[in-house]
Amino acid sequence: MEENRKKIEDAIRALDFRVNEMARGLKTNRTMTVGVLIPSLDKIFFTSIISYIENVLLQHKYSIIVCNYRDNLSLEKEKLKFLLDKMVDGIIMVPMGRDIEHIKLVMEKNVPIVLIDRVVKGIDCDVVLADNLNAAYNAVEQLIIRGHKRIGIICGPEDIYTTQERLKGYLRVHEDYALEIDHSLIEYGDYEIQSGYHLILKLMDMSNPPTAVFVTNYEMTLGAIMAINERNIRIPDQLSLIGFDNIQMAKIVKPSLSIVVQPIKQIGETAANILLKRMIGDNSNFPFIHRLKTEFLLKDSIKSINT
């Protein structure tokens, strides 16, 4: 008996037999495929998340179809439709946030979907993101505690959820400490290197420049550091700086950079696990917003001001 089973298994291996996923799918209506849709394939924050998603889903025999929409709303719609055409069993996406009809369509078709990084109003849907508001709150609070009163912030695009949340944190902590807000210290960029470069200089060129600046994503932090080095702006004597997202970079820069670290691994894995759960029909706690805690790394780029 046992011997036979072994023989059969050997034969299966020898013949390199494997199930035909398509025939199976035709019968079961499952493709064992998950669509992943992100704004851009050259933002390391998104692609890193994908690597963790891939890691989890692969273990469950799911493959991921990756699409990006180049920060373009109509492309976002198009690619989402493409994924539906491909009959993916589920979708993980970072929505642009401007429109929701295409996302609603997915939900109407009962294709499980998990949103990442951004909450979208008007949709009841699982979401996984970092607690951007408190991340910003805590970061800026560290500056306030050390006596800073004129704190600049370099935000992302005004209509993106993460921008709004991070700015809210900035505003709220000012309110809680009864600090007046100078709106000329609030700059909106586009989450690209250039923005960080130009906006930090714009802030420093003010007649009354900030004593500290909080930069709210990785690419802009990179740009800001480049500008700071070129101008020989001394960190932290002349300017205290808080960056975002990349631990490696924070370690390399001197003085070491204080940064907000998003739980990238956890975001990816959580999103994948929720989706797996939904795909097997477990709809407990739906919809659930996983607001994951960020970490703040306090390093040498912040100076205490004597008041």
Added chain:
Amino acid sequence: MEENRKKIEDAIRALDFRVNEMARGLKTNRTMTVGVLIPSLDKIFFTSIISYIENVLLQHKYSIIVCNYRDNLSLEKEKLKFLLDKMVDGIIMVPMGRDIEHIKLVMEKNVPIVLIDRVVKGIDCDVVLADNLNAAYNAVEQLIIRGHKRIGIICGPEDIYTTQERLKGYLRVHEDYALEIDHSLIEYGDYEIQSGYHLILKLMDMSNPPTAVFVTNYEMTLGAIMAINERNIRIPDQLSLIGFDNIQMAKIVKPSLSIVVQPIKQIGETAANILLKRMIGDNSNFPFIHRLKTEFLLKDSIKSINT
């Protein structure tokens, strides 16, 4: 007649009818899916290429399954096998290069495969890559022409194809100009930020440091610049520098950085187009190595030395 046709088409649209890819695939033995396998999802060079691959293939109704192997040989094999299990119609991959058995297996199964960025010995296979050798040759030549004699190079890992090619270019141009090679000027890193940071400092800390350094990928260039800025090494007075790959960065840095630019868009699109060709059974010119020309951007980071 015409009216009927229109009515039918309207009905199709209204009912939101679409072909079942799985049923079709079961019959045609095609999944309309392409596997893309890269070393790492957090190297922007690879992910950018993917975005162009995606762009081309999507237009032909192909979706891409993205996998990464985290610079790990056994993971590379595992994921390649996974893609075969998924019955992808074709594969585009950046091979590690240490082993070829798994790639041979793909070819034996007659699944079209296109390699990117790295040539692998012992395999007859379409390859798309940048002309790394001449890229390095031309870059270093610009330094030599301007009187530099002690030129450092920061390479990638010793066993990676691109490392070897770029180093060959460095060595060959030295030979052609009858310049002696000081092997202490040749450093091997790992294509990560830290390498660039540490190795540029190691070079500059030599008793007889180079007057120019060529850094051979984006991440290491980033690290090198950070180190240079921290140390206040003056570019180009104290050191001439040539970086790699990222035009944005080159523009932002002051003085503007001379760089080697790989034709990322072309690499991705070419690979996708060759694969499309192979997948429809067109095996003309097989195997073909597309060695695409790089561009050299001459900027302010290079100084002429009077001799």
Added chain:
DNA sequence: TTGTAGGCGTTATCAA
């Protein structure tokens, strides 16, 4: 030209 039946490889159902 138009229409219809059979089969792709799997799973699910039902009968033995």
Added chain:
DNA sequence: TTGATAACGCCTACAA
């Protein structure tokens, strides 16, 4: 428990 059979949706070949 086991084994035969229909059905999934599309494509293709062949018949009308």
